[in-house]
Amino acid sequence: MNAPLPWLAPYRDTPVVGEVLVPGSKSQTNRALILAALGDRPSVLTRPLRSRDTTLMADALVALGATIDRDGMVWTITPAALDHTAAATVDCGLAGTVMRFVPAVAALTSADVTFDGDEHARVRPMATTISALRGLGVAIDDEGRGSLPFVVHGSGTVAGGPLEIDASSSSQFVSALLLAGARFDKGLELQHVGAALPSMPHIEMTVNELRKRGVEVDDSQPDRWVVAPGPIAALDDEIEPDLSNAGVFIAAALVTGGSIRIRNWPEQTDQAGDAWRTIVEAFGARAVRDGADLVFTAGPTLNGVELDLHDVGELTPVVAAMAALADGPSRLTGVAHLRGHETDRLAALVTEINRLGGDAEELEDGIAIRPRPLHAETFKTYDDHRMAHAAVVLGLRVEGLLVENVVTTVKTYPNFAPVWERLITT
Template sequence: MPTPARPVDATVRVPGSKSITNRAYVLAALASTATLVRHPLDSRDARLMIDALGVLGARSEHTDTAVRIHPLESRRCPDPAEIALGNSGTVARFTPPLAALGPATVRFDGDPALRRRPMAGVLRALRDLGVDIDDGGDPAPPFTVRGTGGVRGGVVDVDASASSQFLSALLLAGPAFREGITARLVGSAPPSGPHIAMTLDLLRTFGAAPLRDGTEFHVPPATLGCPDYTVEPDLSSAAPFLMAAALTGGSVRVLDWPASTTQPGDWVRSLLTELGVSVTTDERGVTATGSGVLPGAELDLHDVSELTPVVAAMLCFATEPSTIRGVAHLRGHETDRLAALATELSRLGGRVTETGDGLRIVPSPMRSGTFHTYDDHRLVMAAALIGLRVPGVAVENPATVGKTFPGFVEAWSGMLGA
């Protein structure tokens, strides 16, 4: 990754939110009429979702800036069918409930890394709702859903302590269940609470009437519809660009930042402000202006855990030690993110160690070398931040960032004038 010779001064536009895009696609497939989804993310995960919905019977039409999703037609789904999940958690967790709505037998499988990611919460809940699932005794891909033409729904206990996506998967499909769904959380609190709020917000936008009472969620049956929907920019992908201003003592504006959002990435504004970075918002977007000097921090990232890789990388250059906690569930993401961050940041001279639920970061002089990314898009972004202050950082397989931001390397180089 390039190291700038001077503080950055740039204006950046990031693509649409992956989390919003894939939720919008699912709800569009369940709607009664076609939905034009404007400015969706075009990435591997989003394409995998479109392909999966296509297998299940939802046609799509594409332009340069939009995708029109047509409602599911079960007659279009082959029987048996196969869905490729790649390494996408949202596809793996959101589409099995949809397969249960049709009459076909659908087999799901993905990349080797996906087979290590948690799936038990959603598969167990679907089985408790009467869905016929064959996972060979191991709640992970490959598994098969034998559809029976519909799901009765009703009350179900959900352990979403490993991923909030288990709950979101059921809530998104709930309007299509004959009795809707009442999901009662059991176990510890789900991580990434803002993503649950995002799911509820999109359900309302598409015409559902979700209710929450503490740890109980109810979505009644509904006829969904949203003819035209625009996806917000991905604020988690925007975070490293704003952090670049903090690390180089420069200024970066990210365009089209939403005035109100459920995205967890919006928290980066509060974090940078807490660290002494000037963050301003106007009608064009959000601008961060830094000094290049950062204090240490004690952070609970439980609700914004997807920012952990870039936050950890940034704090390697703080003036004091830092601690990140509340993110033990990251061991079950695209890779074991905590182990990967501790290994790779320490390999380059940082003093980063794992704790029971996070990381301890003690600033130390860093050196050039290769940063391994473990096929994890967020680790590419973390490596890019290290490269801002450490010349000669080589990033292994930067193309893996295409999972959420295919043009990241070009946008990063453009910001740096490289």
């Protein structure tokens, strides 16, 4: 099949002013799906995200025995019995939550479950998942790769108990074990023993989702979580808007000197994307609550920034695009772990910004960006939805910029391109 032609990113020489309701949170949707599939009775999710990543997650759980009735904005999940023995195959695509969360669920079945995914998924770090499950007595055949593809040989039970892991390359390794821990015979006593954990808000989200379903989790000690064994209560829940995906629209307002209203921004949330409220202040903009919404308004200039994005690394590509259009130099640090995301995001951002005539430099744990006049080129996305978001932000101020494979945004945002076009061209 031929690759799609590059997409002409909409250009804007006047302020973007508008409002957006972003789809549901991928992180919350996929955690809720896992816990519903392990629950004690059926659960109903309202407004879940329907995207490639969440479809892959739902399909994976169905392959393991769950039933998911996807009726528009309401999904009903009937838990998996987990006692079937039929071999299954899980397509992970490029979804870290699928390749890292689902193997622990597969270990609770009595089946051989094969995990594989897109070509680039085979180079994403998976050794921690494999070694952690082996440490809990789970048999896994990966032919020594420490990556996809591999086979989980489920025995119908996981003993659980004490376990040490190094999750410094991804918080998903911690979340994966916590989500299934209550179903282990002895629960789970998990200790992280490596360098600082990235993306802590995602672990906090996992713990909160467990507690909402009656699971006892002790996280009173740093880098240590104790999950008590027991049932996971069913929960009918409504998924929040994805605040990370709101970032590209916030950036549109800031780089054009405009204003954007993000509808239904939660007053209290554990989403990493909530950090946009403070990030915009560093750029000289402001965020003001108006009823259920949050309104982001550009300042008189777009300042250069110095930001430690360690806890919210997924926001880095859009922040970097804004920095490339700012009035002064920027340093984005604390994000060395982005080298193991859908692509090596640090190398990719530096390469693509410089391809447009910019001046970006890769640091040990981040990126330094010195703004320069940019020119049109084809911005490569590396099949990474966040890189596509960075590209369209740059396209607002770089007339004629082409985006390679903008359709990769379906990973977390269905119909992103037409939504973006309507906002920018209206």
